[in-house]
Amino acid sequence: MDEVRQLLPRYEVRPLKDFISLMTSSNLPGLGAFINVMIGIAVVIGFLVIFLSMYTTVIERTREIGVLKSLGASKGYIVRIILSETTLLCLAGAVCGIGLSFLMRTVFIRLFPALSILITVNWILRASAIAIIGGLFGASYPAWLASRKDPVEALAYE
Numbered sequence: 001m002d003e004v005r006q007l008l009p010r011y012e013v014r015p016l017k018d019f020i021s022l023m024t025s026s027n028l029p030g031l032g033a034f035i036n037v038m039i040g041i042a043v044v045i046g047f048l049v050i051f052l053s054m055y056t057t058v059i060e061r062t063r064e065i066g067v068l069k070s071l072g073a074s075k076g077y078i079v080r081i082i083l084s085e086t087t088l089l090c091l092a093g094a095v096c097g098i099g100l101s102f103l104m105r106t107v108f109i110r111l112f113p114a115l116s117i118l119i120t121v122n123w124i125l126r127a128s129a130i131a132i133i134g135g136l137f138g139a140s141y142p143a144w145l146a147s148r149k150d151p152v153e154a155l156a157y158e
Contacts, residue, residue, distance in 0.1 A: 020114040043134055050138030054086060058142040065146050066154025075147035082143035083136060090135035094128040 004013050058065070065078060098119075105117045 069151035086139035
């Protein structure tokens with residue numbers, strides 16, 4: 001670099017890592033929109049997975065729901081226990097996802113030292129909120145179905 005500076009004194013010579021650091025999401029056109037679309041697709045897929053798993057859980061627990069209803073459990077109680085289970089699962093998933101994010105960040109920084117990956121509190125809160133709200137939306141219809149089951153039919157379900 002010193003030899004190039006001597007040959008071309010009017011030009012600024014920079015190391016390669018300075019140019020690599022210019023390749024960020026703010027400098028690459030269209031990358032922000034692409035990331036937002038990918039986040040949207042991930043939210044929709046997560047919503048569908050949670051909906052399907054909670055619907056399957058409600059179908060598998062039809063007999064237990066019938067027992068609860070025959071013992072006097074209200075519709076609100078049935079909905080509340082299903083949504084609280086969903087919330088706990090979403091919180092556990094968010095914690096695991098955040099932990100994996102920090103682990104993968106460490107791996108990528110070791111493999112690519114010039115790469116900068118920022119995991120901020122804002123993104124952690126945003127990802128957790130998306131997980132919990134998506135989970136509650138995905139489980140609300142199966143919870144509503146479970147609360148409307150007739151106790152006699154639910155007890156006779158095999």
